[in-house]
Amino acid sequence: MKTRLVIENWIKDGSSLLDLGCGDGSILEGLKENRSVKGYGVEIDRDNIRVCLEKGLEVIEQNIDEGLSNFSDKSFDTVLVSQTIQVLKNPKLALEEITRIGNRCIIIIPNFGHWKSRLTVFLKGRMPVTESLPEKWYDTANIHLCTISDFESLCDELGIVIEERRILNSKGKVSSFFSAWSNLLGDAVIYRLSR
Amino acid sequence: MKNNDSSIGIVKPNSVKFENSLLLECGKQLKGFEMVYETYGELNTEKSNAVLVCHALSGNHHAAGYYEDSGEKHGWWNSLIGPNKAINTDKYFIVSPNNLGGCHGTTGPKSTNPETGRIYGPHFPVLTVRDWTNSQALLADYLGITTWHAVIGGSLGGMQALDWSLAYPDRVKKAGVIAAAPKLSAQNIAFNEVARQAITSDPDFQEGNYMEHGRVPKRGLRLARMIGHITYLSDESMKSKFGRELKEDKLSFGFNAEFQVESYLRHQGDVFSETFDANTYLLMTKVLDYFDPADKFDDNLVEAFNPILAQILVLSFSTDWRFSPSRSREITNALIGAKKKVSHIEIESSLGHDSFLFPEERYVEVLKAFLGS
Numbered sequence: 001m002k003t004r005l006v007i008e009n010w011i012k013d014g015s016s017l018l019d020l021g022c023g024d025g026s027i028l029e030g031l032k033e034n035r036s037v038k039g040y041g042v043e044i045d046r047d048n049i050r051v052c053l054e055k056g057l058e059v060i061e062q063n064i065d066e067g068l069s070n071f072s073d074k075s076f077d078t079v080l081v082s083q084t085i086q087v088l089k090n091p092k093l094a095l096e097e098i099t100r101i102g103n104r105c106i107i108i109i110p111n112f113g114h115w116k117s118r119l120t121v122f123l124k125g126r127m128p129v130t131e132s133l134p135e136k137w138y139d140t141a142n143i144h145l146c147t148i149s150d151f152e153s154l155c156d157e158l159g160i161v162i163e164e165r166r167i168l169n170s171k172g173k174v175s176s177f178f179s180a181w182s183n184l185l186g187d188a189v190i191y192r193l194s195r
Numbered sequence: 196m197k198n199n200d201s202s203i204g205i206v207k208p209n210s211v212k213f214e215n216s217l218l219l220e221c222g223k224q225l226k227g228f229e230m231v232y233e234t235y236g237e238l239n240t241e242k243s244n245a246v247l248v249c250h251a252l253s254g255n256h257h258a259a260g261y262y263e264d265s266g267e268k269h270g271w272w273n274s275l276i277g278p279n280k281a282i283n284t285d286k287y288f289i290v291s292p293n294n295l296g297g298c299h300g301t302t303g304p305k306s307t308n309p310e311t312g313r314i315y316g317p318h319f320p321v322l323t324v325r326d327w328t329n330s331q332a333l334l335a336d337y338l339g340i341t342t343w344h345a346v347i348g349g350s351l352g353g354m355q356a357l358d359w360s361l362a363y364p365d366r367v368k369k370a371g372v373i374a375a376a377p378k379l380s381a382q383n384i385a386f387n388e389v390a391r392q393a394i395t396s397d398p399d400f401q402e403g404n405y406m407e408h409g410r411v412p413k414r415g416l417r418l419a420r421m422i423g424h425i426t427y428l429s430d431e432s433m434k435s436k437f438g439r440e441l442k443e444d445k446l447s448f449g450f451n452a453e454f455q456v457e458s459y460l461r462h463q464g465d466v467f468s469e470t471f472d473a474n475t476y477l478l479m480t481k482v483l484d485y486f487d488p489a490d491k492f493d494d495n496l497v498e499a500f501n502p503i504l505a506q507i508l509v510l511s512f513s514t515d516w517r518f519s520p521s522r523s524r525e526i527t528n529a530l531i532g533a534k535k536k537v538s539h540i541e542i543e544s545s546l547g548h549d550s551f552l553f554p555e556e557r558y559v560e561v562l563k564a565f566l567g568s
Contacts, residue, residue: 016534038534040531040537046557049540049561050560050561050564051564052538053508053538053561053564053565053568054564054567054568055568056506056568057538058506058536058537058538059538059539060527060531060537060538060539061539061540061541062539070524070527070528070531071531072532075531075532
């Protein structure tokens with residue numbers, strides 16, 4: 001199963017959505033078509049914003065690092081944060097904000113605990129460059145990488161409930177099987193959270 | 196920048212007379228009125244490509260192209276309206292009216308009151324943005340346009356675009372609200388008041404009856420424009436345009452215009468006082484002061500925005516301090532609160548409030564993308 005289908009399955013028809021770090025809006029566009037969601041993308045990249053506008057999507061130019069206080073409590077059915085948490089300056093604050101705004105949150109993060117990443121650091125003494133983390137350390141926007149275990153312990157600390165999680169392997173396939181091995185074998189994770 | 200040289204060429208204004216009375220927000224009736232407007236591009240057979248352009252405080256219907264005898268002096272938004280430009284005349288049928296109360300052909304203080312046979316002058320009713328919207332709706336009916344593909348404008352024009360989406364939700368598909376504010380701040384009103392005082396304290400103003408006395412309150416108008424103009428520019432753009440540059444190479448220790456910025460402002464004031472009507476200027480500043488869609492909703496802008504159906508683009512410019520980006524944010528946040536379709540863009544520009552008049556690359560790109568989707 002593909003990531004997109006997992007997201008679609010977790011979103012109700014006609015519900016409201018805030019897509020933080022929406023990129024070129026392709027996920028939002030798909031959810032508008034298949035789930036008739038009403039919502040906004042939040043983005044800071046100029047070209048991505050233009051593409052969103054061309055697609056007729058609602059896009060708000062806003063730097064998530066500067067806060068999300070303009071979105072009120074529980075004002076969206078779902079807040080989607082795909083591959084964005086790790087590029088933020090203050091992921092902890094963002095996580096608190098995201099769970100404040102959304103009744104439910106869907107978060108996708110790359111797993112730094114994948115065995116390839118671990119092996120590179122351990123054996124080569126170098127920062128890993130893998131399928132889900134393709135840039136070198138000086139090039140990457142990922143300033144706050146974490147492992148599955150790290151992320152889940154932060155959720156625990158913040159009183160955030162992990163309702164569901166799916167592991168993504170390096171081929172983009174989704175596995176619902178979650179075990180002690182997931183932190184080692186998962187390339188990325190999709191979470192459904194609430195608070 | 197590409198394509199900015201392409202102009203739609205020679206244009207001519209049109210005019211239409213509405214015989215029926217128009218009930219104004221102040222409670223008065225206007226017994227018929229004339230509206231001057233220009234159009235650019237072609238209306239398609241479905242009549243689905245019409246774009247209404249709303250002008251700002253001192254603007255008029257001449258937004259693009261040039262008049263045959265004008266020496267190719269182009270309209271105020273010529274850099275954005277034309278073939279392949281931000282508002283593409285190859286795709287859209289653009290309608291640009293002169294607002295009611297104006298001084299460039301549409302009925303206003305310079306017109307004759309049919310009831311008295313005298314010039315309206317200071318007795319022309321004080322208008323609101325909603326009055327403009329209602330009068331423009333009559334123009335839309337006359338042109339056979341049921342639904343605007345877009346209503347768009349900067350500054351006071353942006354407020355009109357917003358008001359259109361409130362007053363006639365099903366007649367606007369998209370609204371471009373550029374460099375606007377949900378209402379004026381005390382500081383904004385204060386600047387307007389100084390401008391009004393400049394005009395009304397001019398001995399030539401004659402309590403607004405200057406036309407009947409064959410006089411023109413040029414000094415007042417000139418001063419009003421100079422004050423206004425300062426608020427249209429940014430500190431940054433004034434610095435780079437004039438700095439502290441002198442006209443002569445040394446100080447004269449006198450009170451003539453010595454700095455370049457002084458003679459620039461004087462020139463702007465002079466030109467304006469030759470072409471604009473003082474009563475219209477007073478009226479337009481009042482329209483601005485009165486604009487406040489949340490007023491009837493206990494200052495709750497979210498509730499005020501409830502009727503909106505249009506897709507809205509709120510766009511601001513980084514160095515605009517007349518209607519700063521945070522004012523645009525207020526509009527956007529209220530639209531989000533009301534669960535309306537809104538996109539929000541802040542353009543980096545050094546040109547202050549006036550930025551909305553210039554074809555900055557990203558500004559053009561955003562308008563094209565928004566209008567074209």
